[in-house]
Amino acid sequence: AQSVTQLDSHVSVSEGTPVLLRCNYSSSYSPSLFWYVQHPNKGLQLLLKYTSAATLVKGINGFEAEFKKSETSFHLTKPSAHMSDAAEYFCVVSDQGTYKYIFGTGTRLKVLA
């Protein structure tokens, strides 16, 4: 069965410092993995996706994530946080066999000036 765990419900960083949002998954099939961002009272926007090509995936706004099969992880990183990055981030796993999308519980990122 698929599942996804976001290890931190809240993360605070100072502006200009690195961001690390952690995500672990389990999947019976070859997974597709996604990170979405949600600003307050808005829909979700795709940051990046992994679909069995390169394990290091680059997304929008300077974010990237690395698929590590041995660790079943797909952590989201950004070298330097910006105030506009403050939002909620969701890790999502989808199996090619079931076409179901499983969402993590979200990580709220706070960026301090």
Added chain:
Amino acid sequence: EAGVTQSPTHLIKTRGQQATLRCSPISGHTSVYWYQQALGLGLQFLLWYDEGEERNRGNFPPRFSGRQFPNYSSELNVNALELEDSALYLCASSFSGSKAGELFFGEGSRLTVL
């Protein structure tokens, strides 16, 4: 190209009433997903429609129902509204089957039940 559109943006109802929310997917997408996002509860999967049929349903009571029309737009109906139904309802669309890929989300419909 137009994204996923949802209407209405905001809706205020009283307990016991019915609410209808609408979603138009991206052109070419045949799958529509509905999610409920109540305060502090993350995204809860409601319904998945594909090619006009209900493919999967989340753990919600039967008073949550919907349908998908021949043009792939979708409607979510919530009957006998309860206070805890107050939430942001998000619709997402995707291609179907092996071409599914990522979900594309609308901006949501905010339902308030008084």
